[in-house]
Amino acid sequence: MITIFSEKHRLRNAKTELFGGLLVSPYENPSRADIILERVNSEKLGEVIAPKEFGMKPVLALHDAGFVEFLRVAWDKWSQTEYKGEVIPTCWPARRMSTRIPDFIEGKVGYYAMSSETSINKGTWEAALASKDVALTGAELLLNGDEKGIFSLCRPPGHHAAFDMFGGYCFLNNAAIAAQWFRDNGIDRVTILDVDFHHGNGTQDIFYEREDVLYLSLHGDPCDAFPHFSGYPEETGQGAGAGATFNWPLS
Numbered sequence: 001m002i003t004i005f006s007e008k009h010r011l012r013n014a015k016t017e018l019f020g021g022l023l024v025s026p027y028e029n030p031s032r033a034d035i036i037l038e039r040v041n042s043e044k045l046g047e048v049i050a051p052k053e054f055g056m057k058p059v060l061a062l063h064d065a066g067f068v069e070f071l072r073v074a075w076d077k078w079s080q081t082e083y084k085g086e087v088i089p090t091c092w093p094a095r096r097m098s099t100r101i102p103d104f105i106e107g108k109v110g111y112y113a114m115s116s117e118t119s120i121n122k123g124t125w126e127a128a129l130a131s132k133d134v135a136l137t138g139a140e141l142l143l144n145g146d147e148k149g150i151f152s153l154c155r156p157p158g159h160h161a162a163f164d165m166f167g168g169y170c171f172l173n174n175a176a177i178a179a180q181w182f183r184d185n186g187i188d189r190v191t192i193l194d195v196d197f198h199h200g201n202g203t204q205d206i207f208y209e210r211e212d213v214l215y216l217s218l219h220g221d222p223c224d225a226f227p228h229f230s231g232y233p234e235e236t237g238q239g240a241g242a243g244a245t246f247n248w249p250l251s
Contacts, residue, residue: 002141003151004141012156014119061180087119090116112165136181158171158173162206176202176203197219198227204245214246
């Protein structure tokens with residue numbers, strides 16, 4: 001097995017997370033990937049390599065350009081205000097409110113954020129770019145037939161990142177970017193199997209109206225688990241994508 005891993009994941013080292021009404025140390029932190037890498041090495045599971053760089057084209061083939069630009073400049077724009085902490089959303093376009101994108105960074109954060117637990121720190125953007133490169137390096141190795149066992153150790157994670165939203169510790173949707181890359185390189189149909197306690201609302205959102213990428217998810221029941229508003233059995237796709245999404249919430 002080949003493992004793809006980027007040291008740049010440690011640039012995503014936020015200090016704050018809003019949880020249960022308190023600001024706490026983030027549960028999603030550099031130790032998650034480092035512990036996994038340590039086990040890969042201790043078990044001698046195979047070579048560990050760094051990712052190659054794929055640039056912005058695969059990102060913009062999948063995500064909204066305005067959203068991508070927001071992620072790129074969010075920390076700098078936030079730092080130019082009187083705010084002293086990390087970027088945390090506080091205001092959203094809730095039901096019956098305008099969907100116009102505000103000019104001020106506080107409004108932009110709320111527009112593009114799904115939830116409030118995910119802060120943005122100085123290194124978030126660079127880490128997110130490296131994470132998608134980890135996924136794409138694995139995809140390229142598979143497509144070339146060089147290896148059958150590929151483990152793309154992506155951090156930050158991605159399956160909560162939608163076409164134009166971040167949240168759930170996710171910024172760019174690594175798996176979805178890789179799936180689109182496969183499509184753009186001649187693979188007719190791609191399947192994403194998502195096994196996580198939390199439903200991959202972002203991946204579902206991206207492919208919900210498409211028939212060329214099958215999305216299958218096993219996750220905790222959203223009646224009781226984040227993200228609460230996505231992942232129910234009746235969500236099976238729409239339009240051309242009808243029947244290409246399958247959700248199995250587990251109690």
